[in-house]
Amino acid sequence: MIQAIVIGHSAGGLQPAITILKQVPTGMPPVILVCHQPCNSAISSVIRREVALPVLDAYDKQKLAHGNIYVAPSGYHLLMETSEQLSISLDMPECYVRPSVDVLFETATDATDGHLVGLILSGANHDGSKGLKYIQDHGGLTMVQDPSSAKFATMPEASLALSTPDIVGTADQLANKLVDWLTR
Amino acid sequence: MLANKRLDAEIFLGSLKMAYGYDFEHYAKASLNRRLQALKKHYKVNYLTDLITLLVNDRNVAEHVVSLITVPASNFFRDPEVWQTLREKVIPKLASYPFINIWQSGCSNGEETYSLQILLHESGLMNKVRLIVSDINPALIAKAKTGAFSKPTIEEGAHNYALAGGKEDFYSYFNKADGEYIVVEPLRQHLEFFAHNLAADQSFIEANLIVCRNVLIYFDSSLQDRVVQLFNQSLARGGYLVLGNTESIEYDKYELTAEDETLRVFSKPVRSR
Ligand SMILES: C[S@@+](CC[C@H](N)C(=O)[O-])C[C@H]1O[C@@H](n2cnc3c(N)ncnc32)[C@H](O)[C@@H]1O
Numbered sequence: 001m002i003q004a005i006v007i008g009h010s011a012g013g014l015q016p017a018i019t020i021l022k023q024v025p026t027g028m029p030p031v032i033l034v035c036h037q038p039c040n041s042a043i044s045s046v047i048r049r050e051v052a053l054p055v056l057d058a059y060d061k062q063k064l065a066h067g068n069i070y071v072a073p074s075g076y077h078l079l080m081e082t083s084e085q086l087s088i089s090l091d092m093p094e095c096y097v098r099p100s101v102d103v104l105f106e107t108a109t110d111a112t113d114g115h116l117v118g119l120i121l122s123g124a125n126h127d128g129s130k131g132l133k134y135i136q137d138h139g140g141l142t143m144v145q146d147p148s149s150a151k152f153a154t155m156p157e158a159s160l161a162l163s164t165p166d167i168v169g170t171a172d173q174l175a176n177k178l179v180d181w182l183t184r
Numbered sequence: 185m186l187a188n189k190r191l192d193a194e195i196f197l198g199s200l201k202m203a204y205g206y207d208f209e210h211y212a213k214a215s216l217n218r219r220l221q222a223l224k225k226h227y228k229v230n231y232l233t234d235l236i237t238l239l240v241n242d243r244n245v246a247e248h249v250v251s252l253i254t255v256p257a258s259n260f261f262r263d264p265e266v267w268q269t270l271r272e273k274v275i276p277k278l279a280s281y282p283f284i285n286i287w288q289s290g291c292s293n294g295e296e297t298y299s300l301q302i303l304l305h306e307s308g309l310m311n312k313v314r315l316i317v318s319d320i321n322p323a324l325i326a327k328a329k330t331g332a333f334s335k336p337t338i339e340e341g342a343h344n345y346a347l348a349g350g351k352e353d354f355y356s357y358f359n360k361a362d363g364e365y366i367v368v369e370p371l372r373q374h375l376e377f378f379a380h381n382l383a384a385d386q387s388f389i390e391a392n393l394i395v396c397r398n399v400l401i402y403f404d405s406s407l408q409d410r411v412v413q414l415f416n417q418s419l420a421r422g423g424y425l426v427l428g429n430t431e432s433i434e435y436d437k438y439e440l441t442a443e444d445e446t447l448r449v450f451s452k453p454v455r456s457r
Contacts, residue, residue, distance in 0.1 A: 089215035
């Protein structure tokens with residue numbers, strides 16, 4: 001049983017993220033998003049305009065609910081405290097970034113005992129590769145945007161160098177497969 | 185988390201508590217666990233329990249462990265909108281009092297302490313303020329007292345200061361010495377530092393303003409509850425409480441009023457309900 005969907009992206013990753021989020025049916029496990037843009041509340045309003053599911057700015061100790069999308073606040077790490085609750089930290093940046101995808105992915109894996117899906121999309125740094133490997137090592141499902149279809153290939157390529165994801169594809173292909181997993 | 189990893193952490197934290205009284209039982213688990221894993225790397229051990237002999241026999245190790253698991257990250261004027269609200273809405277309200285008590289808890293290296301001092305100085309209130317500054321970590325308090333900051337910290341501070349509506353020359357609040365920036369003497373006045381642990385210690389003040397940002401995020405819900413009650417007890421009627429931007433409390437439950445919910449500025453009503 002999938003308990004959470006975690007997505008990490010950076011430069012060039014917003015469009016593919018929206019493509020995927022648009023396909024997620026209602027009532028699915030919570031989707032949690034970390035991106036590196038300086039003002040993430042602007043990101044969440046862009047997503048809100050395009051996507052039917054409720055898009056929430058994540059805050060500390062927030063309860064997670066099915067059917068919602070949660071976006072990490074800028075300047076803070078976002079973590080999964082339990083399978084039903086988020087938390088926030090101001091710990092040092094990892095991979096030079098805060099929020100860091102690795103931090104979300106690793107804590108989400110611990111919180112769900114590996115019952116999750118992790119996605120890495122376009123981006124210009126290495127953040128997320130360790131986290132995606134951690135998800136895979138603990139039995140979770142993993143997806144990476146095909147570097148040739150990504151505006152910035154560094155982030156997907158870094159993930160491919162560390163792990164062998166279940167699916168590598170365009171945003172549309174990832175979306176289809178994700179819906180498949182969620183609804184089967 | 186794997187059961188043996190959890191047990192390893194619990195035994196280690198139990199020893200820290202028994203030997204020195206530092207209690208991290210009610211810290212939020214996800215981030216605490218990451219810092220404990222980093223601690224293992226730092227000391228090059230496979231298990232935290234390998235560290236116990238060293239820990240209980242050497243206070244310096246204990247202090248160092250406390251430093252690593254409480255997080256000293258801070259900035260001058262972090263989240264500038266909050267500081268603008270303090271400057272434009274909160275401080276003017278306090279200005280009418282003959283005497284103002286302020287408690288800042290979780291001072292880290294003092295970035296926020298001196299941000300507050302700058303606002304108080306610019307509002308002309310310095311002379312009637314007593315600013316009490318606390319943190320769990322004595323090493324941080326010692327550091328904050330020195331008022332010495334690095335160049336990148338000051339540069340970022342100048343940027344945030346302007347965003348927060350600051351009109352003066354931010355650099356004029358520091359003397360440059362050996363590549364460091366030291367807070368000028370006038371901003372060090374009316375300032376008292378002391379070690380206070382929000383998880384264990386009692387209320388000691390009746391404050392007109394309490395600033396405690398990005399400390400509650402490290403606590404689980406039950407400890408957050410204890411601490412907000414402590415703040416409530418420590419607030420004078422009409423006093424303000426300012427928390428971190430992502431921190432949420434059930435303020436209603438404590439009979440606090442939200443002055444600005446997004447910025448986490450609360451107040452204690454003048455009359456009890
Ligand atoms: C992330 S820093 C926040 C610094 C600053 N307030 C800010 O927001 O920029 C957290 C601070 O809380 C302190 N702290 C952690 N646990 C504490 C406790 N139980 N009591 C008092 N201070 C604590 C840490 O030592 C650290 O200085």
